[in-house]
Amino acid sequence: MLGLRIRLRALRALSLAREKELPTSxxxxxxxxxxxxxxxxxxxxxxxxxxxxxxxxxxxxVETCIxxxxxxxxxxxxxxxxxxxxxxxxxxxxxxxAETIEKxxxxxxxxxxxxxxVGRRDRVGDDLQRAMEKxxxxxxxxxxxxxxxxxxxxxxxxLVDAARHMLEAGVDxxxxxxxxxxxFLCAPEMPDPDLLIRTSGESRISNFLLWQIAYTELxxxxxxxxxxxxxxxxxxxxxxxxxxxxFGGR
Numbered sequence: 001m002l003g004l005r006i007r008l009r010a011l012r013a014l015s016l017a018r019e020k021e022l023p024t025s026x027x028x029x030x031x032x033x034x035x036x037x038x039x040x041x042x043x044x045x046x047x048x049x050x051x052x053x054x055x056x057x058x059x060x061x062v063e064t065c066i067x068x069x070x071x072x073x074x075x076x077x078x079x080x081x082x083x084x085x086x087x088x089x090x091x092x093x094x095x096x097x098a099e100t101i102e103k104x105x106x107x108x109x110x111x112x113x114x115x116x117x118v119g120r121r122d123r124v125g126d127d128l129q130r131a132m133e134k135x136x137x138x139x140x141x142x143x144x145x146x147x148x149x150x151x152x153x154x155x156x157x158x159l160v161d162a163a164r165h166m167l168e169a170g171v172d173x174x175x176x177x178x179x180x181x182x183x184f185l186c187a188p189e190m191p192d193p194d195l196l197i198r199t200s201g202e203s204r205i206s207n208f209l210l211w212q213i214a215y216t217e218l219x220x221x222x223x224x225x226x227x228x229x230x231x232x233x234x235x236x237x238x239x240x241x242x243x244x245x246x247f248g249g250r
Contacts, residue, residue: 025241027069028070028074028193030208031061032199032206034200034202036054036225042224048093048096053226055104058100062108062145063108063111064233064234065233066144071146072193073145073146079153079208081207083152094128097128108147109138113142113146114143115135117136117149118150119150120152121152155205156210158185158210158211185212192212194217194240195240198220199221200221202220217243219239
């Protein structure tokens with residue numbers, strides 16, 4: 001009996017020690033917002049309707065992040081590979097992005113959201129470029145939540161561009177380390193995500209934030225993005241708190 005009590009005390013002590021290793025909450029999130037097109041097809045709607053529903057899901061998610069004290073949210077809005085989609089879908093996506101910048105992001109700005117766009121801008125019209133710059137400038141001093149919108153973005157392209165810019169800057173190879181390399185990324189000040197969520201049941205990264213997610217916890221959710229709601233985000237964050245992040249250690 002004494003031996004059993006000793007073992008139980010040891011197990012409780014080990015459990016407490018492991019609990020101390022568990023993260024309290026994710027403060028930096030990344031989301032691959034997948035499934036707009038499939039949601040539209042399931043409901044007999046045009047693809048553009050799926051993207052509009054996805055915009056509403058983004059707003060819900062941002063507001064829930066504010067409630068839960070998440071400090072950084074990076075979302076994959078449009079990849080470098082998405083240009084291969086049909087022209088009418090691309091045109092609709094550009095129009096929806098412009099509407100989001102004009103109507104949704106200012107409301108979020110009033111809640112303290114700072115918006116930044118990550119990726120290329122030279123392949124869209126001047127009006128959309130100016131709209132991006134305007135919302136970034138208007139929200140530059142907001143501190144409640146950083147919203148990083150990855151637009152015309154690809155992880156491999158980001159890494160190649162960073163290497164090219166380092167060569168152009170004449171960086172001494174002997175002084176190159178992770179900190180120096182990070183400074184040449186699209187958004188060096190973006191924190192590495194604690195947790196990456198992908199919706200729609202797909203289990204892949206799809207060229208998103210390849211450098212930044214080296215030690216990020218991953219969560220793959222079956223729901224399509226337009227169906228993703230506050231309860232789903234809370235569940236993913238709750239599951240995250242039960243994981244131990246060792247960063248290569250024990």
